[in-house]
Amino acid sequence: xxxxxxxxxxxxxxxxxxxxxxxxxxxxxxxxxxxxxxxxxxxxxxxxxxxxxxxxxxxxxxxxxxxxxxxxxxxxxxxxxxxxxxxxxxxxxxxxxxxxxxxxxxxxxxxxxxxxxxxxxxxxxxxxxxxxxxxxxxxxxxxxxxxxxxxxxxxxxxxxxxxxxxxxxxxxxxxxxxxxxxxxxxxxxxxxxxxxxxxxxxxxxxxxxxxxxxxxxxxxxxxxxxxxxxxxxxxxxxxxxxxxxxxxxxxxxxxxx
Amino acid sequence: xxxxxxxxxxxxxxxxxxxxxxxxxxxxxxxxxxxxxxxxxxxxxxxxxxxxxxxxxxxxxxxxxxxxxxxxxxxxxxxxxxxxxxxxxxxxxxxxxxxxxxxxxxxxxxxxxxxxxxxxxxxxxxxxxxxxxxxxxxxxxxxxxxxxxxxxxxxxxxxxxxxxxxxxxxxxxxxxxxxxxxxxxxxxxxxxxxxxxxxxxxxxxxxxxxxxxxxxxxxxxxxxxxx
Numbered sequence: 048x049x050x051x052x053x054x055x056x057x058x059x060x061x062x063x064x065x066x067x068x069x070x071x072x073x074x075x076x077x078x079x080x081x082x083x084x085x086x087x088x089x090x091x092x093x094x095x096x097x098x099x100x101x102x103x104x105x106x107x108x109x110x111x112x113x114x115x116x117x118x119x120x121x122x123x124x125x126x127x128x129x130x131x132x133x134x135x136x137x138x139x140x141x142x143x144x145x146x147x148x149x150x151x152x153x154x155x156x157x158x159x160x161x162x163x164x165x166x167x168x169x170x171x172x173x174x175x176x177x178x179x180x181x182x183x184x185x186x187x188x189x190x191x192x193x194x195x196x197x198x199x200x201x202x203x204x205x206x207x208x209x210x211x212x213x214x215x216x217x218x219x220x221x222x223x224x225x226x227x228x229x230x231x232x233x234x235x236x237x238x239x240x241x242x243x244x245x246x247x248x249x250x251x252x253x254x255x256x257x258x259x260x261x262x263x264x265x266x267x268x269x270x271x272x273x274x275x276x277x278x279x280x281x282x283x284x285x286x287x288x289x290x291x292x293x294x295x296x297x298x299x300x301x302x303x304x
Numbered sequence: 305x306x307x308x309x310x311x312x313x314x315x316x317x318x319x320x321x322x323x324x325x326x327x328x329x330x331x332x333x334x335x336x337x338x339x340x341x342x343x344x345x346x347x348x349x350x351x352x353x354x355x356x357x358x359x360x361x362x363x364x365x366x367x368x369x370x371x372x373x374x375x376x377x378x379x380x381x382x383x384x385x386x387x388x389x390x391x392x393x394x395x396x397x398x399x400x401x402x403x404x405x406x407x408x409x410x411x412x413x414x415x416x417x418x419x420x421x422x423x424x425x426x427x428x429x430x431x432x433x434x435x436x437x438x439x440x441x442x443x444x445x446x447x448x449x450x451x452x453x454x455x456x457x458x459x460x461x462x463x464x465x466x467x468x469x470x471x472x473x474x475x476x477x478x479x480x481x482x483x484x485x486x487x488x489x490x491x492x493x494x495x496x497x498x499x500x501x502x503x504x505x506x507x508x509x510x511x512x513x514x515x516x517x518x519x520x521x522x523x524x525x526x527x528x529x530x531x
Contacts, residue, residue: 064396066399116400116401118400118402119402147398147399147400150396150398151393152392152393152394153393215401217401217403217406217411218389218390218393218394219393219394220315250315250316253315254313254314257393259392259393259394260315260316260386262386262390262410262413263410263487263491264403264406265405265410265501265502266403266404266405268405268501268502269404270404276497276501277490277501277502278495278497278498278501280490281489281493281494281495281497281501282493282497284319284490284491284492284493285493285494287316288493291307292307294307
């Protein structure tokens with residue numbers, strides 16, 4: 048099949064960007080979207096032009112590196128799929144595709160379709176961990192966890208941090224990402240001691256990163272390649288509210304023992 | 305009090321303020337709607353109800369008014385601040401972004417909210433203060449010498465643009481509640497987890513009841529049932 052691509056080209060963070068028109072010829076329906084771009088890039092390189100820069104790594108839908116807006120939909124038209132796992136059979140001959148990077152103030156464009164998502168890393172650094180030395184792995188069932196809780200925690204932990212939630216959100220909010228990260232530890236017994244402190248710190252960092260707020264449009268849940276539910280946002284809000292209501296200032300009054 | 309300042313400064317805190325003030329508003333519109341429906345009982349009942357609110361219950365009504373005014377001011381202020389923040393969060397917009405699941409109700413919250421604010425101001429100036437008096441009926445009294453709000457309602461809604469404005473505003477109120485009633489509980493983190501979190505039967509019921517309850521009054525006047 049033959050496609051017409053309008054790709055956002057931007058030389059650097061502070062450079063002006065624009066759409067460039069490319070023709071992708073003889074595209075196989077079995078190619079992934081990124082393979083199609085690889086082929087277009089081969090052509091560009093052969094002509095001495097700058098290839099289109101895009102993020103990718105595992106190309107099997109689990110690393111969270113790839114991601115672009117394809118005709119106004121994060122990761123393209125297929126639900127619960129990353130761009131690398133989107134295949135060209137989702138398109139038809141003659142389609143015209145508009146390809147844009149994730150757009151958010153917190154995700155500055157590095158080049159073309161590559162954006163800087165280190166804001167997510169800083170949210171994780173603010174509290175997305177369990178700060179105890181866990182030692183050697185325990186026996187799998189040493190800590191009893193109910194199936195429902197284990198399932199919920201796993202659903203939240205499925206977040207690969209691709210940024211599609213921010214990209215699809217009309218407000219540019221990182222609520223779904225932060226909620227998933229707050230919840231997957233907060234649900235489990237190992238994450239309980241820091242549950243409320245974690246919610247406070249991660250939400251505070253999310254706000255510092257200039258993301259928008261959540262208005263529960265639901266677009267993030269639909270865009271998420273892992274199908275993470277907006278119920279986790281309600282859970283994060285609950286943890287955050289409880290944290291604000293119960294937090295006390297840290298003093299030395301606890302004694303030195 | 306630093307915890308409150310932190311809450312106020314956070315996006316979730318601002319949303320919590322919007323959710324709480326919004327729920328106060330929902331409670332108010334439900335009571336207001338039930339009061340309005342007495343217009344179908346007749347002039348005597350309706351004018352007596354109005355006289356009760358302005359007579360023996362005046363202090364209670366003023367207390368509620370203060371709560372409502374504070375709620376509306378906070379609701380609008382938070383909406384304004386958060387909207388500015390959302391605008392800033394995406395300085396370069398997409399050429400193309402296709403909404404997938406967001407409802408029309410959710411996408412009209414901001415402009416619909418502005419319309420509702422205009423409506424609220426108009427409505428207070430119209431039926432409460434009487435500064436806007438399109439039917440020239442605000443200062444009429446009924447047979448018992450009471451303020452004849454019933455007559456004012458009938459005369460006002462016989463004017464086509466007054467009825468049209470109220471009916472359109474109530475459509476947006478219904479839409480606002482369809483999204484707001486559902487999302488406020490999620491913002492407060494008290495919504496029950498669901499396999500289909502976008503479904504909202506209770507909100508749909510509240511939206512339809514409020515929309516219909518308010519819209520029946522101008523429709524009743526237009527149809528000649530209330531005269």
